Amino acid sequence: MGLQLIYVLAAVPLAVTLTSSAICTVASRSSAIRLASSGPDHLTGTPAALEGSSVFNHTHLKRHATAENSDTTSDIQPKANEIRIRSVLLFLLSLIPTSFVIAALVLNLLADSDDRTLFQKLYAPLVALVGWLFALVLLLAMITHRIRFVNAIQPLQWFYTTTVGVLIYLFWIRLDFILKGPSSYTSDMWIFFGLSGVAFVLCGIALTMPSELDFDFVHQFGYGYSSAKHEMGTESYASYLSWLFFSWFSPIIEVGTTKTLNQTDLPELLPQLRARTLWSQFQVFQNARASASLLRRILGFNAFSLLWQMTFVIISTFLDFSVPYFLKLFLSYINDPTVPPKVAYLYVILIFVAQVLRSLVQSQMFYMGRKINVSLMALLNSEIYAKTLTRRDMSGLVDKKKMDATGGKDKDDKKGNAPASSGKVVNLMSTDTVRVSGVVNFWHIGISSPIGIALGTYLLYDLIGWSSLVGMSILIVTIPVNKAVRKRYAKGQRELSSARDERVTLMGELIAGIRMIKFFAWELSFSEKVLKAREFELKKLVNVYKNTILFQVVWFSSPLLVTICSFFCYAKIQKGEFTPAVAFTAMVLFTRLKAPLNGLPAVYMALTNASVSLNRIAEYLDEPNIKNIFENRRKSNNAPEIGMKDMSAQWWTTDSAKATNEDNAAQARTEDVDQFILRNINVSFPVGELSIVCGPTGSGKTSLLMAMLGEMDVLIGNIYLPRRPLDGGKDFDPATGLINDGVAFVSQQAWLQNASIRDNILFGSRYEEDRYNEVIEVCALKRDLEILEDGDQTEIGEKGITLSGGQKQRVSLARAIYSRSRHVLLDDCLSAVDAHTAEHIYGKCLVGPIMKNRTCILVTHHVRLCIPTAKLVVLMHNGEITLQGTVQQLREQGTLSQVLEEDDEEPTTDSDADTVGDNDVGSSSTITNPPKLRRKSTAKDLNAANAPVEPAKDAKKLVLEETRQEGRVKWSIYQVYVNAVGGISFWLLLLAVFALTRTIEVSESLWVREWANSYAPDTALTKFMFTKMYALAGFSTSTPASAPIFAETRIFQTQPVYFNNPTESVDNATFTTVGTDNLISKPEKHGTNYYLAIYALISISASLAHILQTIVLYFGSLRAARLLYKKLLMAVVRAPLRFFDTTPVGRIMNRFSNDFETVDSSIANNFSQLLSLAISVSSIIIVLAYITPAFVFVAAIISVAYFVVGKKYISTSRELKRLHSVSRSPIYSMFGETLAGLSTIRAFSEQSRFMSDLLVKIDDSNRPFYFLWIANRWLSVRSDSIGAVVALSSGAFILMHPAGIDAGTAGLALTYALEFVALVNYLVREYTQIEMELNAIERITEYTVMAQEPPAIVEGHRPPASWPTEGAIEVKDLELKYAPDLETVLRGISFKVESRQKIGVVGRTGSGKSTLALSLFRFVEPVAGSIHIDGINIGDIGLDDLRSRLTIIPQDPMLFTGTIRSNLDPFNSHVDNELWEALQRVHLVSSGQDSLANSDNEGDDTPGSSTLGPVTAASKTNVSFSSLDNPVSEGGSNFSQGQRQLLCMARALLRNSKIIVMDEATASVDFATDKAIQSAIHREFENSTVVCIAHRLNTIILYDKVLVLDHGKVLEFDTPANLLDDSKGHKTHFREMCERSGEMDVLLDMVKNQSRSA
Secondary structure, eight states, rough: OHHHHHHHHHHHHHHHHHHHHHHHHHHHHHHHHHHHTSSSHHHTTOOOTTTSSSSSOOHHHHHHHHHHHHTGGGGOOOOOOEEEEHHHHHHHHHHHHHHHHHHHHHHHHHSSOOOOOHHHHHHHHHHHHHHHHHHHHHHHHHHSSSSHHHHHHHHHHHHHHHHHHHHHHHHHHHHHHHTOGGOOOOEEEEHHHHHHHHHHHHHHHTTOOOOOOOOOHHHHHSSSSSSSOOOGGGGOOOOOOHHHGGGGGGHHHHHHHHOOOOGGGGGGOOGGGSSHHHHHHHHHHTTTTSSSHHHHHHHHHTHHHHHHHHHHHHHHHHHHHHHHHOOOOHHHHHHHSSOOHHHHHHHHHHHHHHHHHHHHHHHHHHHHHHHHHHHHHHHHHHHHHHHHHHHHOOTTTOOOOGGOOOOOSSSOOOSSSSSHHHHHHHHHHIHHHHHHGGGGGTTTHHHHHHHHHHHHHHHHHHTTHHHHHHHHHHHHHHHHHHHHHHHHHHHHHHHHHHHHHHHHHHHHHHTTTHHHHTTTTHHHHHHHHHHHHHHHHHHHHHHHHHHHHHHHHHHHHHHHHHHHHHIIIIIIIOOOOHHHHHHHHHHHHHHHHHHHHHHHHHHHHHHHHHHHHHHHHHHHHHHHHOOOOOEOBOOOSSBEEEEEEEEEEEEOHHHHSSSSSTTOOOOOOOOOOOEEEEEEEEEETTTTTTEEOOOOSSSHHHHHHHHTOOSSSEEEEEEEOOOTTTTSOEEETEEEEEEEEEEEOOOOOOOOSSSBBBHHHHTSOOOHHHHHHHHHHHHHHHHHHHHHHTGGOOOOOOGGGGGGGHHHHHHHHHHHHSSOOEEEESSTTTTSSSSHHHHHHHIIIITTTTTTEEEEEEEOOOHHHGGGSSSEEEEETEEEEEEEEEHHHHHHHHHHHHHHHHGGOOOOOOGGGTSSSSSOOOOOOOOOOOOOSSSOOOOSSSSSSOOOOOOOOOOOOOOOOOOOOOOSSOOOHHHHHHHTHHHHHHHHHHHHHHHHHHHHHHHHHHHHHHHHTSSSSOOHHHHHHHHHHHHSOOOTOOOOTGGGGGGGHSSSSSOOOOOSTTOOOOOOOOOOOOOOOGGOOOOOOOOOHHHHHHHHHHHHHHHHHHHHHHHHHHHHHHHHHHHHHHHHHHHHHHHHHHHHHHHHHHHHIIIIIIIIHHHHTHHHHHHHHHHHHHHHHHHHHHHHHHTTTTHHHHHHHHHHHHHHHHHHHHHEEEEHHHHHHHHHHHHHHHHHHHHHHHHHHHTTOOOOHHHHHHHHHHHHHHHHHHHHHHHHHHHHHHHHHHHHHHHHHHHHHHEEEEEEOOOOHHHHHHHHHHHHHHHHHHHHHHHHHHHHHHHHHHHHHHHHHHHOOOOOOOTTTTOOOOOOOOOOOOEEEEESSSSSSOOOSEEEEEEEEOOEEEOOOOOOTTHHHHHHHHTTTTTSOOEEEEETTTTTTGGGOOOHHHHHEEEEEESOEEEEEOEEHHHHHHHHHHHHHHHHHHHTTSSSTTTTHHHHHHHTTTTTOOOOOOOBOOOOOOOSOOOOSSSSTTOGGGGGGGGOHHHHHHHHHHHHHHHHHHHEEOOOTTTTOOOHHHHHHHHHHHHHTTEEEEEOOOOOOHTTTTTTEEEEEEETEEEEEEEEHHHHOOTTTTOOOHHHHHHHHHHHHHHHHHHHHHHHHH
């Protein structure tokens, strides 16, 4: 041959190299175009880039990303020296073959001995020379940095790899000559060996060359390859081989094997996979395609990646056919060795190469799919959160027609219905995004299956002729049936999603209102309400199960009908002989067709699920945004104008919620008669001055501020308010340092983040020590920070749980004051503080130096306090402005008295006054750690810094990091689920069904053999060759491991698959008739009808067995879903109150949503897969051990190899799954926190910062998820390689020992060894999947076994039905602590309350007031001492018996979704007249309503009857209380804070308890209403014992006794008169409080007047 062929074949590497260069260039250009479209213009927020885009400030996002990745600039090219050395080495080594080619060229020119033409002499070496010169030029350009490394190394890798391939081919051609030995080698051969060695070295160097970092990407998007907490991953610079075999992941595997993985152990995601980068790119991409659907935008954005994945799918499908084809050729050689031995070795090598290539290509296919998966999850979660920040706040909207107070809704959640509830938003994030993003791991079956069907049909046609087409035509007939079933399935999924939304919403309400529920002993009743919603959800889940089984019937019957029809036509019409060759080859092909035919349902179901979820997401994203209704208009003096002109607005209605978000669209706006409406508002607030808005409760004060902020539906008119555009910079005034277009807002119900006090005050602003200290002082927080153990580093928990109402309001006020916003809107921020503190805040803060030049619009009931300096006074009534003007104007008009009537309360003082002075005597703090009275960090102690200072070393964290299990899943967790699905009896039944299915499937193949043998002699060799060829590479229908291309889809799924082995596939084979000459025909013993009928019967039985298997599985899964949910729910509602204080709501909801999605959908299915695999592996071991005992030794070696690899994989993947589960909770919490504080976030224009925080949390969640599936690919490549090595060594062993092993034994050993390897592979992966999914059971069990409250009912210690009859309370030596490791809160206190006495409790923050109240309800169990009520020790009775007999009126009102009736009387135990009377007593309706109510429902005295009352006392426009059936939205957000408080009080009045505990329940109502209610309380509770935690001293000054607490001890307990009496020269602590209040004379007069009247 000489060197001529080498020269000719050198053209192949050159052609491949040039082609690859072109592909890389196109790919690079496509990437560059995409990056350019989202490049600097986008990130600098230019109008061109942001036109029509999200409202977020992308400049801020980039700055935030750069700050987070402060080490971005330190990202340097790893192994840069190694790259340079390797490049030079490649250049030098490439000179060797280039020199040989030049020498050959010269020799050919000088050679005159042959008769070749000059062209014939030169074309071959010239081609080779061009190729090697091309490589040298690329290397030289790369070394001199004239070309980017990435643009040069890929063509070089292709060139060297292809060259090696050509040399291997040449080696194969000359194999016979090479085997003769060195003595026969010519000079050409030695040159060939030398060039081959150099080529292999060059290829190895090139393929292991580290990659180059893409710094252009870093500079464009601000994200580096590393971050502050995560190092650069080896994936960033992995070589080609490392990338191909996932060796770059090995360091993480090693870490996961040696220790428990944590987030900090994981490297950073690639910049291309970071959430901010993806979302930023997607924003610009979809702006250019705004009219396209969400699906088209997603597909277009990921088109390039999807194209690559599709390419891998096609290649993998064809490789899938090659392995059994080569196996068939190899077995043909064993049966008839007529070809040369080297051909047989070639078959063995090709089997090995095909297996390895198939594994590598499939791994890259799944790798690409997972990258798209992660991208889509980041995109969709980002889009949903971005929408949450910009959509109209419709939390108060209720669709009354669809309201179902019982919690269930049997309706579809179709487009156009009421907007998304918070439960739906949670489900969109937790379930729908996972389904949509996970579909990229399924869709490839839709490509590979048609290809497989086409190839199988062609081979069948070649085998049995037109009969195959008759069978395949059955598929066309089933298309309409499939369409109908899919439509039915999609409807079921929509109904299930809607039911799940409702259940999650109810669960969220239960958790949010758990305090109220526990106070009233409603745990069981509310749990039943949630369980009813859960049952409704499970009912819909059963419908989905039924549709799934229907799917199975259709799709399992399709291959069956195809096979039977084809066999019938072939045997009966074509009269073809059903010989073993035809029978088993046809069976192989029909079995091969079962994989794509049965795999398509999985695709359809996955696509259907994804389609339903995508439509839900699209509907949410299409909900209208808040409109830009603000006009930045200026007055003649160039001052901005703030106010409204001819403005009417209402809260969002169902109709307005459907309106499109077109800013300038003229839409007909109509009033909703059932909604509160602001009418004809005309007002202009003075800029830089204080304005006050006052009016009675429910008059529309809060609505006025909400309308100004754009949170209401403006029907007509204009709003003037300077607002900073979110995509623009801040307009700083250098003279004042204020942001001219900035707005700050304090809501009536304080909204705080789960962070430290300092972080809440800063709210993203830069820390300025002097300003910070000033704000602390003017907001009366200095004393609080001194008392709190950790100062301003104190973590306040969710919703500020560790702070009192007054403290929360003051922190919220400090946030607004600290901001540089020029315009401040305050919604009744003085309601939660005492008069003295209010005076301090007013004088030092609202009109102090810090508010100079700042506009302040204050909604308040403290009119007398604020009116002296107010420049404008606005009085509202019934949604209209009845009076407005300056104080002087109102005085001149004689209308000032009307305004002052709103504040006719006498000057009072609150026991929280010591927050300004020396002592704090009454801030009603909730559960907190007892303070240590020593100096702690205050603002003055903190270092000035731009970033928040790290917490003090001894700062305690209220909310600890979420715990997770470590190591393997404990057997007890397995037992939990095994017992939940039905115990041992269920699993025995399931095992029996599996065994039945397996037996029927085996019978099917045996019957086909019997049928075929009726035409052929029953020789052992014939039986083996065709029976085992049928089983070759796992062609048994019961072998789930025979689906390598669908492996990740089937086993590692991200969404439920609803039937057994839905994506089951098999190694593909193309078989031709082999050895038919040796088959001797014989008369059939029975007719064709006989064999065909029995075959059809067996096949139908197999399908029915599969369906029975599915039904049994679903039954157990449904039982587990119901049982575990109820168990978790009851454990949570019975958990101690401290659990809810220290556990974020998102962490709890994660278990009730995401974890139960796993329980409902996939755990049972994967258990069945594991059982099926275990049965298959066991059966193969038994069979092979019986036939070839030596296989036991081989199996042991294989098992050891798998054990080593599998152990590393399991350890790592299990911890990554746990990390992923834990990392989801912060996203849940942030969504919930954002939904609660939307108006505040938008008022401060902080959407961009919150968006940035969410993007970081998404990365933290995606990081372990991404590496989890990379671990799966790492295992797949290695396990498949082990299998390929086994096949290679087995084949070589058979060929080297042809005399010692007969053909049957050899074929059996090889085929079943391959099947065993595949089964063990998937057994390891399935076991790992079970371990990962049992993480959900671990997390559920963690809560079910946590500490519980004492029993609800203690039999044998139940109090009398009328208990308590007197209401006497006796506390003896009571000691309490919240946890064993915490200090004592109450220290041996003792006091006695007589029957019907009214007791006021005062004391400073941390004195134990709230703890005492909680102890009455046994929220905290005593360490020592006791509490007796009417002589009964409350520690001896059940909690329900105790709490149901007491009543508390809390400061923080909580309402539940339903109606006014369901909130007042949740269990229908009162008649309507009683409900109306309770509303009248709290002044929510007029006193004349009872007669009208009776006239409307005369004679109707049954609980729960619908009663319409007249209009309320508020106004004709306020129709919220016109009917008891009027709806209450989630959290009662369609009522004002004051109305919610009054509703809670009315609910308490209905209980008519003998003991009432009050915690300042009227803080948010106007003073006139408060005075009337206090009078009513004294009257209504005359026969009850009242314990009042005092905020206003005038509230308790007329009580029978006052209890003064300090640091958990009783300082004083006596009548107010005695405590104020200083005639004996002793001044009590209570008198000191009264004196510090400045109202001592007023309080003394009140006591004296009471004494005289008595």
